[in-house]
Amino acid sequence: MRGTIMKAGRRPSRRNFLRGAGVALSLPWLESLQLKGAQAASxxxxxxxxxxxxxxxxxxxxxxxxxxxxxxxxxxxxxxxxxxxxxxxxxxxxxxxxxxxxxxxxxxxxxxxxxxxxxxxxxxxxxxxxxxxxxxxxxxxxxxxxxxxxxxxxxxxxxxxxxxxxxxxxxxxxxxxxxxxxxxYPARVFDALVGDPRGRRLDRSILDAVLKDSHDLQPRISGGDKQKLGEYLESIRDIEKRIDRAAKDERLEGWRPTLKEPNMPRPADQLxxxxxxxxKLMLDLIVLSxxxxxxxxxxxxxxxxxxxxxxxxxxxxxxxxxxxxxxxxxxxxxxxxxxxxxxxxxxxxxxxxxxxxxxxxxxxxxxxxxxxxxxxxxxxxxxxxxxxxxxxxxxxxxxxxxxxxxxxxxxxxxxxxxxxxxxxxxxxxxxxxxxxxxxxxxxxxxxxxxxx
Structure with a gap:
């Protein structure tokens, strides 16, 4: 399904979204995207x-x-x-x-x-x-x-x-x-911020889901905003990679049940x-939020x-x-x-x-x-x-x-x-x-x- 730029409908805002299959990713502040026919936020x-x-x-x-x-x-x-x-x-x-x-x-x-x-x-x-x-x-x-x-x-x-x-x-x-x-757990924070609330798996990158939408956005924004958008998307990609590495190394949030779907409540992990x-990862997630x-x-x-x-x-x-x-x-x-x-x-x-x-x-x-x-x-x-x-x-x-x-x-x-x-x-x-x-x-x- 073709992605679209989605604007928040509750009140006039310059906060915009990239939308892909099952994912809505809000954009950073971009001066190029001011609402037409409405007064921009202060x-x-x-x-x-x-x-x-x-x-x-x-x-x-x-x-x-x-x-x-x-x-x-x-x-x-x-x-x-x-x-x-x-x-x-x-x-x-x-x-x-x-x-x-x-x-x-x-x-x-x-x-x-x-x-x-x-x-x-x-x-x-x-x-x-x-x-x-x-x-x-x-x-x-x-x-x-x-x-x-x-x-x-x-x-x-x-x-x-x-x-x-x-x-x-x-x-x-x-x-x-x-x-x-x-x-x-950083992975849970990440899911809460940018994941699908219905449980989209982390091994499918959010950026892959919204890549087409970000390409469509490029002609509409200034050169400075293009650089800002690129840095923003790269920061999300970096966090995804670090969470994936942590999982493979069994560090931080890396513990996973031996079953794909646990058959009991998840036990407490080691420190x-x-x-x-x-x-650092938690602080980066605060920044991202x-x-x-x-x-x-x-x-x-x-x-x-x-x-x-x-x-x-x-x-x-x-x-x-x-x-x-x-x-x-x-x-x-x-x-x-x-x-x-x-x-x-x-x-x-x-x-x-x-x-x-x-x-x-x-x-x-x-x-x-x-x-x-x-x-x-x-x-x-x-x-x-x-x-x-x-x-x-x-x-x-x-x-x-x-x-x-x-x-x-x-x-x-x-x-x-x-x-x-x-x-x-x-x-x-x-x-x-x-x-x-x-x-x-x-x-x-x-x-x-x-x-x-």
Whole structure:
């Protein structure tokens, strides 16, 4: 059947689709394809993503000084030095309920994006709806997927100090008592973004299904858009190839049942063996989801709280789990390895920033139309310190966020340094305005370049 260019019918949009047999693939932002007879959309939408890593940082390595091109960054932030004009270093923000909790890990992690009290009653799972899921519930209907909730390590069902490790495995919560389903398999994320919802097999390339349609599109677009379309399609092909390689190598999502159709519920897989490839692939899928406008909201847990991840893949890190390196007792050798894990986490954030910065959306980069948040629930991981959190912002929020600077709230008083004030401000910018969220009704001052 001949493919056709299909335009979204719900509202005027410059978002277009390539269509093939059983596949509809949305295009990136192309200036050449403006709707005739209708006013074009004002510009690309805003996106929000949060990248979480567990167990905090070594405080002596986490600092920033100055602003703009002359900003200086501490050793943890080494990978972000080329991007210092694209970030905002946030000092002093905290979650009061986490700080007050008597549970040093599970009372201080699942509420990172809600500021809510974590129930310490073993019989009651309760925390708070996280800000990303508030966004998903309010504006998620605008896209095919309300949000992406991704991770690298699986949910854990064991108890820790009498509390369920579902707390330590879940950053995003759809309600106070229900964590959002976290997806750790890249192939499933890929299917959700670009696959046939009726179950089209991955061994039939999506690009093959829409190739004829993309050829028909070429005469209608400018030279610059042709290059952009080519790069976009190549990025999808690259992800398909990497997923296929992972399957053949039995890495990441590569485990498959021995039967073509399983005759029992699929058992839990082993933890990913190639952690860097797994993380990079998940970040590429976030980029793809934003570029295709399949969702505008994403979170990714690089590891769980109380993580069992082994960082032996990093040069100079030997024989210890991430949690053990965190609780290092200030031993020099262990602290040096802990710094390497911290640097690795922030390098993932730098990778995401660079990817979004490289994608053009009609004179603006995808990064300029995004708000990225990086952080951990603890500051000093060794002492379970929750008096502040190591937080960074990146992206320009559609021009509203002035980057290349430090916002310091450490001495502003507890009522003026709540992380939920940041979340209220971010939700405002994303188009969701609440009177109150978590433990505050105040917005974060001096965040935006102009009122929103």
């Amino acid at each position: 510009g690309p939408p805003l996106r929000f993503a949060c990248l979480y890593y567990s167990n905090g940082v070594e405080p002596i390595h986490w600092w920033a000084k100055g602003s703009g091109a002359s900003m200086e960054l501490g050793p943890v932030l080494e990978s972000l030095k080329p991007l210092k004009e694209d970030i905002v270093f946030l000092r002093g923000l905290f979650n009061q309920q986490a700080f007050k909790s008597t549970s040093p890990h599970l009372g201080r992690m699942p509420n990172m994006l809600s500021g809510a009290t974590v129930s310490l009653d073993p019989a009651v799972i309760r925390v708070g709806t996280s800000m990303d899921q508030v966004l998903a519930q309010q504006i998620g209907h605008q896209t095919a997927l309300p949000s992406l909730v991704l991770g690298i390590e699986p949910n854990e069902l064991r108890l820790e100090d009498g509390l369920s490790m579902i707390y330590g495995s879940s950053l995003s919560w759809t309600s106070p008592s229900k964590p959002a389903t976290k997806e750790i 990913p063996q190639d952690v860097p490839d797994h993380m 934003f570029q295709m406008d399949k969702t505008r909201i994403a979170t990714c847990m690089l590891n769980n709280d109380l993580s069992q991840m082994n960082f032996k893949f990093l040069k100079g890190v030997q024989g210890a789990l991430h949690l053990d390196l965190t609780h290092n007792g200030k031993a020099p050798a262990a602290e040096a390895m802990y710094l390497k894990t911290n640097q690795f986490h922030l390098a993932q954030f730098a990778y995401l920033v660079n990817r979004l910065k490289s994608i053009d959306e009609g004179g603006q980069s995808l990064l300029q139309n995004s708000i990225l948040l990086s952080g951990s629930n603890l500051f000093d991981g060794d002492t379970h310190g929750a008096d502040q959190m190591p937080l960074l912002l990146a992206g320009q929020a559609g021009g509203a966020l002035k980057t290349g600077r430090i916002l310091d709230f450490l001495g502003a008083g507890d009522d003026n340094r709540r992380a939920c004030s940041l979340y209220l401000s971010l939700m405002d910018r994303m188009g969701v305005k609440l009177d109150r969220f978590g433990d505050t009704d105040k917005r974060l001052p001096d965040l935006w370049a102009h009122d929103v």
